[in-house]
Amino acid sequence: MPSDPDRLTPNRNPRRDAFDPHRLGPRQRTWRRFVAGSGALILAVVIGSAVFVIGKISRMTTGLPSVASLESYLPPTVSRIYASDDRILAELAAERRLYTPFNAIPDRVKKAFIAAEDKNFYAHHGVDLKAILRAEFGNITRPKGRRPVGASTITQQVARNMILNSRAPTLERKEREALLAMRIERVLSKQKILEIYLNGIYLGQGAYGVAAAAQTYFNKPLDELTDAEAAYLASLPKSPSNYDPYKHADRAVSRRNWVLTRMVETGALSAEDAAAAQSSPLIAKDTKRFGPMPNGEWFASEVRRQLIDDYGETRALEGGLEVHTSLDPRLQDAATHILHEGLMEYDRRRSRWRGPVGHVNLTAFRQNDPELIQKLTPPAGILPQWRLAVMTDARRGVVAWRDQYRPDASKKATIAQILPKDFAWMKSGDPRLGEGDLVMIEPIRNSSFVAIRQIPEVQGALISLDAHTGRVLAMVGGWSFKQSQFNRVTQALRQPGSSFKPFVYLDAMENGVPPSEKFDDAPISFGTWHPMNYEKDNWGPTTLHDALRESRNLVTIRLAAYLGMNSVAKMAQDVGLVDKMPHVLPAALGAVETTVLKEAGAYASLAAGGKRVTPHLIDTVLDRDGSVLYRAADATLETAQQAADPQKTPSGKSDQTGHQDETSDADAQNVSVPHIVSTQPQIASPESAYQVTSMLQDAIRRGTGRRAAADIDREIAGKTGTSQDFRDAWFAGFAPDIVTVVWVGYDTPRSLGRNETGGRVAGPIWNRFMKFALEGRPKLQFRVPDGITLARYDTGRLIAVDGFKADEAPGASIALHGYGAGTEPLNASDTGADVATSEDDMMPSGETEATAPPAEALPPPSSPSGVETAPTTQSQSDIGLGGLY
Numbered sequence: 001m002p003s004d005p006d007r008l009t010p011n012r013n014p015r016r017d018a019f020d021p022h023r024l025g026p027r028q029r030t031w032r033r034f035v036a037g038s039g040a041l042i043l044a045v046v047i048g049s050a051v052f053v054i055g056k057i058s059r060m061t062t063g064l065p066s067v068a069s070l071e072s073y074l075p076p077t078v079s080r081i082y083a084s085d086d087r088i089l090a091e092l093a094a095e096r097r098l099y100t101p102f103n104a105i106p107d108r109v110k111k112a113f114i115a116a117e118d119k120n121f122y123a124h125h126g127v128d129l130k131a132i133l134r135a136e137f138g139n140i141t142r143p144k145g146r147r148p149v150g151a152s153t154i155t156q157q158v159a160r161n162m163i164l165n166s167r168a169p170t171l172e173r174k175e176r177e178a179l180l181a182m183r184i185e186r187v188l189s190k191q192k193i194l195e196i197y198l199n200g201i202y203l204g205q206g207a208y209g210v211a212a213a214a215q216t217y218f219n220k221p222l223d224e225l226t227d228a229e230a231a232y233l234a235s236l237p238k239s240p241s242n243y244d245p246y247k248h249a250d251r252a253v254s255r256r257n258w259v260l261t262r263m264v265e266t267g268a269l270s271a272e273d274a275a276a277a278q279s280s281p282l283i284a285k286d287t288k289r290f291g292p293m294p295n296g297e298w299f300a301s302e303v304r305r306q307l308i309d310d311y312g313e314t315r316a317l318e319g320g321l322e323v324h325t326s327l328d329p330r331l332q333d334a335a336t337h338i339l340h341e342g343l344m345e346y347d348r349r350r351s352r353w354r355g356p357v358g359h360v361n362l363t364a365f366r367q368n369d370p371e372l373i374q375k376l377t378p379p380a381g382i383l384p385q386w387r388l389a390v391m392t393d394a395r396r397g398v399v400a401w402r403d404q405y406r407p408d409a410s411k412k413a414t415i416a417q418i419l420p421k422d423f424a425w426m427k428s429g430d431p432r433l434g435e436g437d438l439v440m441i442e443p444i445r446n447s448s449f450v451a452i453r454q455i456p457e458v459q460g461a462l463i464s465l466d467a468h469t470g471r472v473l474a475m476v477g478g479w480s481f482k483q484s485q486f487n488r489v490t491q492a493l494r495q496p497g498s499s500f501k502p503f504v505y506l507d508a509m510e511n512g513v514p515p516s517e518k519f520d521d522a523p524i525s526f527g528t529w530h531p532m533n534y535e536k537d538n539w540g541p542t543t544l545h546d547a548l549r550e551s552r553n554l555v556t557i558r559l560a561a562y563l564g565m566n567s568v569a570k571m572a573q574d575v576g577l578v579d580k581m582p583h584v585l586p587a588a589l590g591a592v593e594t595t596v597l598k599e600a601g602a603y604a605s606l607a608a609g610g611k612r613v614t615p616h617l618i619d620t621v622l623d624r625d626g627s628v629l630y631r632a633a634d635a636t637l638e639t640a641q642q643a644a645d646p647q648k649t650p651s652g653k654s655d656q657t658g659h660q661d662e663t664s665d666a667d668a669q670n671v672s673v674p675h676i677v678s679t680q681p682q683i684a685s686p687e688s689a690y691q692v693t694s695m696l697q698d699a700i701r702r703g704t705g706r707r708a709a710a711d712i713d714r715e716i717a718g719k720t721g722t723s724q725d726f727r728d729a730w731f732a733g734f735a736p737d738i739v740t741v742v743w744v745g746y747d748t749p750r751s752l753g754r755n756e757t758g759g760r761v762a763g764p765i766w767n768r769f770m771k772f773a774l775e776g777r778p779k780l781q782f783r784v785p786d787g788i789t790l791a792r793y794d795t796g797r798l799i800a801v802d803g804f805k806a807d808e809a810p811g812a813s814i815a816l817h818g819y820g821a822g823t824e825p826l827n828a829s830d831t832g833a834d835v836a837t838s839e840d841d842m843m844p845s846g847e848t849e850a851t852a853p854p855a856e857a858l859p860p861p862s863s864p865s866g867v868e869t870a871p872t873t874q875s876q877s878d879i880g881l882g883g884l885y
Contacts, residue, residue, distance in 0.1 A: 070158070070162065070184060070187065070188055070192075070196060071187060071188065073162065073196050074099075074320075074624070075095075075097060075099065075162070075196075075199060075200050075208070075209075076093070076094055076095050076097060076208075076317075076318035077093075077097050077098065077099045077318060077319065077320030077624055078091050078092065078093040078095075078096055078097055078098055078212070078320065079091070079092040079093065079307070079316060079317060079318075079319060079320060079321035079322075079323065080092075080321070080322055080323065081292075081300055081303050081304075081323045081325060082322070082323065082324050082325060083293065083296070083325060083327040083328070083329050084324075084325065084326055084327055084328050084329075084473075084619075085328075085329060086324075087293065087329060088293070089292060089293045089296050089299070089300050089303075089325060089327060090292035090293065090296070090300035090303075090304070092304055092307070092316060092317050092321075093317060093318070094317050094318055095206075095208045095318075096206050096207055096208060096212050096216075097199065097200075097207075097208035097209045097211075097212050098209060098211035098212045098215070099199050099209065099211070099320055099624060100198075100199060100209070100210070100211045100222060101195065102191050102192070102194065102195035104222070104223075105195070105198055105210065105222060106222055106223055106225065106230070108225070108227055108230045108268075109198070109210055109222060109225065109230045109233065109234075110194060110198070111263060111266070111268035111269070112227075112230040112231050112233070112234035112259060112263060112268070113154075113194075113197075113198060113210075113233075113234045113237075114154070114194075114266065114268070115234070115259060115262040115263040115265070115266045115268055116231075116234040116235060116237070116238075116259045116262055117154055117157070117234070117237060118153045118154040118155075119262065119265070119266050120153075121153065121154050121155075121190065121194070122190055124153060124155075125182060125185045126153065126155045126156070126178070126181035126182040126183075126184060126185040127153060127155075127156065127178050127181055127182060128153050152177070153181060154193065154194065154197050155181040155184050155185055155193055156177050156178065156180075156181040157197060157201070157237075158181075158184060158193055158196055158197050158200070159177050159180035159181045159184060160177050161200055161201070161202075162196060162200055198210045199211070201237050202237075202240065203216075203233060203236040203237065203240055204216075204236055204240025204241060204243075204244060205217070205240070205244075210222060210233055213233050213236070214229075214233065217229075217232070217233070217245065217284045217285070218284065218285055219285040226277065226280070227260070227263075227269060227273060227274075227277040228256065228260070228277035228278070228280045228282070231256050231257075231259040231260045231263065231277065232245075232252065232255075232256040232259075232282060234259045235252070235255035235256050235258070235259045238255070243255045243256075245282055245284040246284065249282065252282055253282050256278075256282060257278045260274045260277050260278050261274065293329065294333075294384075295329075295332050295333050295336040295476075296327060296329070296332055297481035297485075298475050298476055298477035298478070298481060298487050298489065299325070299327050299332065299472070299474075299475045299617065301481070301485065301487065302475070302477075302487060302489075302490055302617060303323060303325055303617050303618060304316070306617065306618065307321065307323065307618075307621070310630070311621075311629075319623065319624065320623070320624030321621055321622065321623060321624070321629075322621070322622040322623075322624075322626075323618060323620075323621050323622075324618070324619045324620045324621075324622075325617050325618055325619060326465075326466070326471035326472050326473060326616070326617055326618075326619055327472070327473065327474070327475075327617070328473040328474060331464060331473050331474040331772075331773055332473075332474045332475070332476075334474070334769060334772045334773070335462050335464060335474040335475075335476045335769055336476050338462075338765055338768045338769045338772070339460050339461075339462050339476050339479075339742075339765060339769075340383065340479070341765075341768070342460065342742075342744070342761075342762075342764060342765035342768075343456045343458055343459070343460050343479060343744070344453075344456060345764075346456070346458055346744065346752075346756075346761055347454070347456035347457070347458060348425070350752070350753050350756070351429075351456075351457070352425075352428060352429030352430075353425055353426045353428070353429030353430055353452070353454060354429065354430070354454055355429070355430040356391070356430075356433075356437035356438050356439050357379055357388070357438050357439065357440060358437075358438035359434075359436050359437055359438060360372055360376070360390055360436050360438060361436060362390065362392065362435045362436040365390050365400070365413075365436070366413075368402075368413075376388055376438070378440075379440070379455060379483075380480065380482045380483040381455040381479055381480040381482065381483035382440055382455070382480075383442075383453075383480075385442055385443075386440050386441065386442050386453050387401045387403065387440070387441055387442070387443065388401060388438055388439075388440060389401035389438070389439055389440070389441045389450070390436060390437070390438060391433060391434065391435055391436065391437040391438075391439060392415070392435060393435070394433040394434050394435055394437070396417065397417055397418035397420075397423040397426075398415065398416070398417050398418075399415070399416060399417075399418060399439065399441055399450065400413040400414065400415045400416075401413060401414055401441070402414070414443075416441075416443065416447075416448055416449060416450045417448060417449055417450070418441070418449070418450055418451075418452050419444075419449045419450070419451055419452070422451055422452040423452070425452070426439075426452055439452060440452070440453040440454060440455070441453060455479065455480075455483070456479060457746065458744060458745070458746055458752070459478050459479055459488055459744070459745065459746065459747055460476075460478070460479070460488070460742070460743060460744040460745075460762075460765070461476060461477055461478065461487075461488035461489045461492070461596045461742070461743045462474065462475070462476045462489075462596075462740065462741070462742050462743075462765065462769065463475045463476075463489050463596055463597060463600045463615070463740070463741050464600075464738060464739065464740040464741075464769065464773060465600055465601075465604060465615050465738070465739050465740075466604075466737065466738065466739075467604050467607035467608055467613070467734055467735070467736065467737050467738055467739045468604075468607070468608050468611075468613070468678075468737070469613075469632075470601060470604060470613045470614050470615045470616050471615075471616065471619070471632070472615050472616065472617045473738070473773075475487075475489050475617075476489070477489045477490070477491075484747075486747070488596065488743065488747075489595065489596045489597050490595060490596075490597050491595070492595060492596070492743075492747075493593040493594065493595060494593065494594070494595070494596075494723070494728045494743060494745060494749075495590055495591060495592065495593060495594075495723035495724070495727070495728055496577075496590045496592070496594050496599055496721050496723070496728070496730055496732075497589070497590040497720075497721035497722045497723035497724075497728060497730060497758065498551045498553075498589065498590055498704075498719065498720060498721045498722060498758070499590065499599065499719050499720065499721025499730045499731070499732045499758065500572070500577070500587075500588070500589070500590035500592065500721070501548060501551065501556050501588070501589070501590070501719065502548065502603075502606065502692050502695075502696060502719055503568075503571050503572050503575055503577060503602065504556055504559060504560050504563070504568050504571075504588050505544060505548050505559070505692050505695065506571060506575075506606070506684055506688055506689065506692045507563055507567055507568050507570075507571040508544065508559055508562075508563060509684075509687075509688035509691045509692060510571070510684055510685065510688045511563060511567065512807075512808075513544065513559075513562075513563075514544075514691075514802075514804055514805075514808040514809075514812070514813075515543065515544050515545045515691055515694070515695055515800075515802040515803070515804075516543050516544070516545065516793060516795070516802060516804075516810070516811050516812060516813050517543065517544055517813050517814070518541040518542060518543050518544075518813040519541070519542060519544070519547065519555045519558045519559055519562075520540065520541055520542070520554075520555075520558060521533070521538050521539040521540060521541070521542040521547065521552050521554050521555050522538050522540060522554065523538060523554070524554055524557065524558070526585070531553055531554065531557060531586075531589075532553065532554070533552050533553050533554055534551065534553065534722075534757075538554070539552070539797075541796070541813075542555050542796075542797075543795045543796065543800075543813065544559065544695070545695050545698065545795050545800050545802055546795050546796070546797050546798075546800075547559075548692075548695045548696070548699055548703075548719075549695065549698045549699045549702065549703035549704070550699075550703050550704060551699075551703070551704050551719075551720065553589055556588055556589060557585055557588060557589070559588075560585055560588035561585060565583040565584065565585065565587065565588070566583060568581075568587075568588055569581040569582075569583055569587070571683075571684070572592070572602075574612065574683040574684075575601070575602040575605045575612065575683055575684075576598055576601045576602055576605070576612060576613075576614065577594055577598055577599060577601075577602040578592050578593070578594050578598070590721060590723060591723075591724070596741050596743050597615055599730070599732055599741050600615055600732070600739055600740075600741040601613050601614055601615045603732045603733070603734055603739050603741065604734070604739045605683060605684070605689070606689050606692055606693050606696070606717075606734070607693070607717075607734040607735075607736065607737075607739055607782075608678075608680070608689075609686035609689050609690070609783070609785070610682055610683060610684035610685055610686050610688060610689035611678055611680040611681065611682055611683065612680050612681045612682075612683045613680060614680075616632055618630065618632065619631070619632050620632070633679055685785075686785040686787075687785045687787045687788050687803070687805050690782065690783075690784060690785050690788055690803050691788070691802065691803045691804075691805075693717050693782055694717075694782075694790075694801070694802050694803050695802065696717035696718055696719055696733070697715065697716070697717045697782070698800060699717070699718065699719055699720075700716055700717055700718040700719075700733060702798070704719075704720040704757075704758075704759045705718045705719060705720050705731065705733065705759055705763060706759070706763075707759050707760065707763040707764055707767065708720075708731050708733060708759065708763035708764070708766045708767045708770075709767070710767055711767075711771065712767065712770060712771060712774070713779075714735055714774055714779055714780075715735065715736060715779075715780065715781050715782055716733055716734065716735050716770065717733060717734055717782070718731060718732060718733020718734065718766070719731075719732055719733065720757060720758035720759040720762075720763060721758045721762075722757040722758045722759075725751045726751045726752045726753060726754065726755075726756050726757070727745060727746075727749045727750060727751055727752065728743065728744075728745045728749070728758075729743070729744040729745060729752055729756060729757060729758040729760070729761035729762045730742065730743050730744075730758045730762055731758050731759065731762035731763045731765070731766040733766060733770070735770070735774060735780065736780040736781065736782050736783070737777070737780055738770075738773055738774070738777075740766055740769055740770055740773070741766075742762040742763075742765045742766045742769075743762065744761045744762050744765070784803065785803075787805055787806055788803040788804065788805065789803070789804050789805075789806075789810060790802070790803055790804075791803075791804055791810030791811055793810060793811030794811075
């Protein structure tokens with residue numbers, strides 16, 4: 001029996017033999033090699049792909065921006081400036097965005113955007129794969145020329161707009177966007193992501209975020225939006241320009257209705273409410289948002305400058321600051337109108353008509369040629385109530401115009417005739433009038449006549465502020481902000497002329513010189529400089545009261561020489577009128593440079609009883625979170641117990657004039673009385689400030705300021721100012737609670753004309769404004785300090801009432817009228833001054849000044865001082881340098 005080969009081989013492996021490829025057939029071996037090769041290839045592809053993907057992800061991740069910034073994300077936000085009545089004065093913004101916290105955004109707005117942009121927002125983790133597949137399938141089958149459908153989630157849009165800041169239609173951008181979206185979802189909550197999105201998305205018309213868009217399209221806050229309006233806003237992210245309600249109303253309504261349908265699908269809205277919203281009209285309100293409040297441009301521009309100086313441009317324009325100012329819109333409008341009137345009156349009085357502002361083809365105008373109408377651009381300084389008209393009959397003065405300010409106005413021209421007196425004025429200035437000439441006119445209500453207008457060449461400025469706190473209530477920096485943004489209140493350095501003199505007199509009162517003291521109003525010479533009074537006459541011994549009332553130059557020079565210019569300069573600097581002052585006698589007549597703003601603050605110091613008052617425009621500044629960054633603190637309100645004063649009579653205290661100082665009920669009772677505690681420094685005593693105020697009351701009633709006081713039945717005080725050669729006209733004055741300063745002059749200094757003084761040019765403007773400002777205010781009196789006794793006395797020219805301190809004899813003078821008569825030497829050791837003969841000789845503010853101690857007390861009559869002549873040049877004027885009237 002043959003033996004079994006397997007059994008004869010003890011080391012044989014049956015398992016191995018069963019799979020021995022040498023025992024396989026040809027097909028089996030081929031298949032085996034194919035499977036092995038395919039597996040190796042697949043493995044290589046998988047490994048290669050993994051390496052490629054990991055490498056690409058690594059490269060993208062390496063250059064991917066961090067999402068950590070979104071945790072404290074603060075987008076550029078509008079800074080808002082408010083007037084004192086909380087109306088918006090102006091907005092400062094690189095992008096118009098009003099940031100609204102998540103909890104303050106109404107649910108209907110949130111649900112509308114989720115329905116329109118990302119219905120699975122609360123379900124996905126940054127990327128919606130189902131939406132991507134659905135969008136790609138739709139794009140494959142979309143008709144040719146149709147826009148591809150996107151599938152970006154709200155989180156992806158946040159990544160794109162707030163981090164990547166790119167909309168490039170590339171695969172790489174989409175990949176980076178998706179990676180960032182998933183990272184954002186791991187870092188931020190859904191609420192924070194939605195808050196960032198709703199505040200950052202651009203919705204057209206310059207509006208970023210839903211709050212700005214609600215105001216832009218509907219002039220509403222978010223919480224007043226209807227379902228239909230919320231749905232419309234949610235329709236805009238796709239393409240704001242395509243769904244503009246002004247240009248594409250039908251598209252806008254269709255898209256809005258689609259959003260409402262989506263809100264029903266997501267359960268955000270019932271079918272009934274959606275149907276009602278879809279049937280409502282889409283009514284957008286075109287509101288003006290970007291420009292400052294009319295007539296408030298000067299004020300807003302100055303606030304903007306201060307914010308940038310204090311907080312930097314980025315924070316001021318993008319930090320969402322809330323700025324509350326002191327501006328009173330009612331006073332601002334009045335100040336603008338009254339200044340315009342005053343400048344026009346001066347221009348009409350001193351100037352001829354300067355001719356037409358252009359010329360057009362009359363036939364084309366009558367045919368309403370569109371190209372011609374577009375060329376009818378009004379001059380920059382034209383006022384809103386004026387119109388640009390075409391002369392249609394130059395012989396009779398007939399004009400026609402179409403309203404350039406109303407796009408929907410009738411194409412039919414309005415025809416009227418120029419007032420006969422205006423027409424005569426025009427022909428006296430430029431008789432070559434012709435048909436087609438362009439002139440500026442102002443229609444007269446209920447009349448077939450129009451007034452002719454021209455933009456004055458002269459400029460002006462007006463500021464009004466609270467006398468005790470320095471809060472600026474109104475500020476007009478020139479004729480027209482559109483014509484020139486140069487602010488003549490804060491930026492123009494001009495000579496104040498005689499409006500400087502009250503501070504020489506304030507220094508005299510501080511040095512114990514009473515208002516009744518007499519100085520000699522007699523000719524005086526310094527070499528070849530012969531200062532004179534405006535009237536070119538001399539009064540002899542003259543009280544300071546009369547000298548200030550009638551603005552006598554020679555008395556002021558002698559008074560300044562007596563006090564010493566060191567002392568006068570220090571007083572001017574202490575009240576804030578000048579930063580530095582040359583120690584020369586002409587400076588006492590106002591031959592220094594200051595601004596309208598500084599002069600207002602200096603006069604406020606008189607009204608405030610000798611306290612330093614610094615004008616300010618800003619009351620408070622808050623950041624976007626409501627934290628106070630700044631608060632003006634010139635005074636605080638406190639309450640204290642006030643006991644009855646047995647020394648006071650119920651009717652108050654009286655003086656030698658019979659004047660009674662009224663006291664409040666609290667003076668006779670032991671009650672809690674609120675009172676203001678000032679934080680302002682005291683730069684002069686209340687007694688001295690009142691003495692000057694009392695003299696200025698007579699200056700405005702019976703002196704150089706009479707025009708400014710006309711028909712004002714209040715206690716007021718003020719002083720005219722006219723600089724050399726009538727180049728600057730000022731009036732500065734105040735009531736117990738309000739200070740106003742007016743300046744008129746040319747930007748390039750030149751004479752306003754002979755006899756065009758501050759009282760004549762600026763005084764009437766001050767008068768009209770103060771009448772308006774004081775209307776409706778309580779009638780206040782200047783408070784008489786406890787250390788002052790009022791006395792009536794004869795100045796030699798009239799009966800006056802002045803205040804005298806406890807150590808002063810009311811109405812008395814120790815006869816210093818011989819002081820400085822011009823016959824004896826006057827040197828720097830006496831005056832602390834150089835005696836300049838012209839403005840060119842005046843020391844610049846930064847140079848070395850003469851130093852000498854100011855006089856400490858009045859010298860006795862037996863020891864007069866005299867005048868010393870200094871090296872001089874020929875005077876350029878017969879009138880005292882720097883101050884006139």
